[in-house]
Amino acid sequence: MFSKVSVRSFATSIPRAVKVSTTPSTAPSAVSTLKVIIKNAGSKSGPAGLPHLAAASSFLDTVSKTGLRLKRESELLGGEYKSSITRDNIVLEANFLKENLPYFVNVLGNVLTETQYKPHELKEIALPYASAVSYGASSTPSFAALEELHAISFRKGLGNPLYFDGSKSYTSEDVAAFAKSAITSESVEIIGENVVEADLSNFVKQSAFSSLPEGTTSIKAEQKTYTGVESRVRKAGVTSAVIGVPVSPAQTSAYSLLAAYVSANLQDPHTASVETKVAKYDSASLFYVSVSSSNAAEVSALITDAAKLIKSGADLSAYKSLASYQSGVSVSSAPSTVSVSALNLAVVGDIDAVPHVDEL
Numbered sequence: 001m002f003s004k005v006s007v008r009s010f011a012t013s014i015p016r017a018v019k020v021s022t023t024p025s026t027a028p029s030a031v032s033t034l035k036v037i038i039k040n041a042g043s044k045s046g047p048a049g050l051p052h053l054a055a056a057s058s059f060l061d062t063v064s065k066t067g068l069r070l071k072r073e074s075e076l077l078g079g080e081y082k083s084s085i086t087r088d089n090i091v092l093e094a095n096f097l098k099e100n101l102p103y104f105v106n107v108l109g110n111v112l113t114e115t116q117y118k119p120h121e122l123k124e125i126a127l128p129y130a131s132a133v134s135y136g137a138s139s140t141p142s143f144a145a146l147e148e149l150h151a152i153s154f155r156k157g158l159g160n161p162l163y164f165d166g167s168k169s170y171t172s173e174d175v176a177a178f179a180k181s182a183i184t185s186e187s188v189e190i191i192g193e194n195v196v197e198a199d200l201s202n203f204v205k206q207s208a209f210s211s212l213p214e215g216t217t218s219i220k221a222e223q224k225t226y227t228g229v230e231s232r233v234r235k236a237g238v239t240s241a242v243i244g245v246p247v248s249p250a251q252t253s254a255y256s257l258l259a260a261y262v263s264a265n266l267q268d269p270h271t272a273s274v275e276t277k278v279a280k281y282d283s284a285s286l287f288y289v290s291v292s293s294s295n296a297a298e299v300s301a302l303i304t305d306a307a308k309l310i311k312s313g314a315d316l317s318a319y320k321s322l323a324s325y326q327s328g329v330s331v332s333s334a335p336s337t338v339s340v341s342a343l344n345l346a347v348v349g350d351i352d353a354v355p356h357v358d359e360l
Helices: 050-056 067-076 098-114 119-138 141-154 172-182 197-205 249-265 296-311 317-327
Strands: 009-011 019-023 031-039 080-085 089-097 188-193 230-234 239-247 273-280 285-293 344-349
Touching: 019 197, 031 098, 050 080, 050 089, 050 119, 050 172, 067 080, 067 098, 080 098, 089 098, 098 188, 098 197, 119 141, 119 172, 141 230, 141 239, 141 285, 141 344, 188 197, 239 249, 239 296, 249 273, 249 285, 249 296, 249 317, 285 296, 296 344
Parallel strands: 019 188, 230 344
Antiparallel strands: 009 019, 031 089, 031 188, 080 089, 239 285, 239 344, 273 285
16 A cells, blocks of 8 residues: 555656656565556446446457466566556556566556457456456445445436446447547556656656557536435345435545544444445545444444434534544544535335435
């Protein structure tokens, strides 16, 4: 993980608009890390599931190397790579021995510029992999409930499903077209950990990163938000209930303070798992309290108490230190009270045991 106190240094000599930053290792190590962040290519940025398929298609056949060769060469050099998706971005990551930095810069650059998106690879590799990730995540009630909360709070954009769920069909041409539109010099940022900045900048200049196409500057669409709505999914097993509200970037500190207040004052759960958090995104955030338990009555009691705390309008000033610690950023300038009149609610499990949103 990156240290919260580490300072990134930025290189300005990279061609086009590719950003390069470095951060020191948190401990002496022979292992380095490169992260390539493709901004605004996450699940919010395309039709449901398509960005996840684009991420899952990374590190397959490129023009110069097969996916098998990429994997074998990486393993022989003591390295590994992976791709992942967030609501904002697609992230490619490589971990490797420090002396092999040039090879992995070239590999990552080629993956962005040369991936072929072959039909059989989509069918035989990317689709099964993305479907497995989706199934594994959605089988966890807390994740499923949080996905429902995103859906009702934002509807589109940040309300899109994080993973490919099979509800839509896409071709390899669809994936390739999305990748082409998303991967531009302006959208790519490279972050190196435990690498020499001058070396990284030089290798990037000599790699395929320097040939990324320029993108067009576009005005970001405002993320619409909704409150006072709910979703209830009946399902056997553990019950999860999540309450929350969409939050503008300017309100993030205030709601981080509210999250600290709720977590400190909510009654101790007996068998339940409780999470109080502000999920931060580029265009908006989502404050939420999630409760999961095999005891649906306990979920009901805890989520009801959490709603009362959120709506109490209490003085939060005593919780600023805790909020700063939990969120990793200072909230010293946040207002001491937060007014919340309407909540959103998502329930997965024994929906009969949990109150409706207008009853909280």
